[in-house]
Amino acid sequence: MTRPRIKVLALGGTIATRPDASGAMQMGLGADDLVAAVPILATLAEIDAETVSRVGSHSLGFDQIHALAARIAALEVDGVVVTQGTDTLEETSFLLDLLLDRDIPVIVTAAMRNPALTSPDGPGNLLAAVRVACDPWVRAHARALGVMVVMLDEVYAAADVLKVHPTRLNAFAAPQAGPLAALVEDRVVPLALPVRDAIVVARARLGDASGGKESPVALLWLGLDEPGYLLEAIVDHRDQLGYRGVVLGAMGGGHVPERATPLVVRLAGIVPTVVSPRAGGGPMLRQTYGGPSSEIALRKAGLIWGGRLHPLKARVLLETCLRAGLGRATIAEVFDAFG
Numbered sequence: 001m002t003r004p005r006i007k008v009l010a011l012g013g014t015i016a017t018r019p020d021a022s023g024a025m026q027m028g029l030g031a032d033d034l035v036a037a038v039p040i041l042a043t044l045a046e047i048d049a050e051t052v053s054r055v056g057s058h059s060l061g062f063d064q065i066h067a068l069a070a071r072i073a074a075l076e077v078d079g080v081v082v083t084q085g086t087d088t089l090e091e092t093s094f095l096l097d098l099l100l101d102r103d104i105p106v107i108v109t110a111a112m113r114n115p116a117l118t119s120p121d122g123p124g125n126l127l128a129a130v131r132v133a134c135d136p137w138v139r140a141h142a143r144a145l146g147v148m149v150v151m152l153d154e155v156y157a158a159a160d161v162l163k164v165h166p167t168r169l170n171a172f173a174a175p176q177a178g179p180l181a182a183l184v185e186d187r188v189v190p191l192a193l194p195v196r197d198a199i200v201v202a203r204a205r206l207g208d209a210s211g212g213k214e215s216p217v218a219l220l221w222l223g224l225d226e227p228g229y230l231l232e233a234i235v236d237h238r239d240q241l242g243y244r245g246v247v248l249g250a251m252g253g254g255h256v257p258e259r260a261t262p263l264v265v266r267l268a269g270i271v272p273t274v275v276s277p278r279a280g281g282g283p284m285l286r287q288t289y290g291g292p293s294s295e296i297a298l299r300k301a302g303l304i305w306g307g308r309l310h311p312l313k314a315r316v317l318l319e320t321c322l323r324a325g326l327g328r329a330t331i332a333e334v335f336d337a338f339g
């Protein structure tokens with residue numbers, strides 16, 4: 001049987017580090033090194049490895065992920081595995097999912113434990129990602145699955161996966177939706193298909209988002225008794241600050257502190273402002289609570305309702321909408337599709 005052709009694209013991250021003379025871990029390994037560390041890969045797939053960059057994922061940018069998506073869109077292969085750092089994987093994988101509409105598996109993986117530690121997880125995660133990319137069920141449902149993240153033998157939808165711990169090995173989860181599949185021995189055990197209606201709506205509105213200009217979005221977390229001085233700074237100095245949109249990590253089902261409400265409302269009149277759940281995702285309320293700082297009044301005042309996305313993913317989506325040149329009403333429709 002012919003082996004599937006799998007492209008491995010390496011961006012950097014802990015999975016690609018090696019120790020310097022002081023023992024500090026530095027970016028260094030390329031895609032060939034990662035593949036060479038897992039000899040069994042050659043029996044599963046025809047691997048073509050390419051080093052795209054050697055940077056920590058905390059330093060990746062929107063432009064780089066747009067360029068990566070364009071590269072993946074043009075590849076003639078049976079599957080793609082991207083390796084990168086874990087720090088922004090929940091954002092980059094979601095952006096790839098918004099930009100790519102391919103019928104081959106596209107998988108992002110990484111490592112929490114670096115190669116100098118006992119039992120690093122990078123080689124196992126790369127092997128699992130390639131196994132998932134080669135699996136017949138995954139290949140048959142690739143478009144329905146969208147971009148996937150494989151960590152510790154679990155497969156997650158890019159729209160749902162979150163990094164839920166800064167250091168431990170099992171740092172990834174999809175708290176709202178759970179995993180799409182599990183890897184057991186060498187078998188992929190399917191568990192679910194993701195609900196992708198919102199991604200389909202977003203893609204239809206976004207069109208070709210790749211040509212647009214960087215459109216910085218501020219992410220502001222609203223805590224107890226927040227006075228809103230940063231909101232005021234954006235209201236008064238938007239042009240100097242350069243932000244084109246704002247995502248508010250809001251309380252509960254969509255509430256903000258009452259003292260900050262007038263500023264939140266003024267802000268929404270100046271730049272597209274999305275209210276997103278600081279609880280970390282999950283559908284928000286629309287018509288339960290009254291009063292000026294709750295969902296009914298905020299929605300009436302023109303705040304865009306974030307839906308089930310985590311605020312980090314809402315920020316990625318808003319940047320992508322603004323880059324694509326969408327106006328406020330269309331942006332609201334896109335977010336609305338996320339429930």
Ligand code: ASP
Nearest residue numbers: 013014056057085086087
């Ligand atoms: N700072 C690293 C990165 O995201 C951490 C990691 O890979 O886990 O690139």
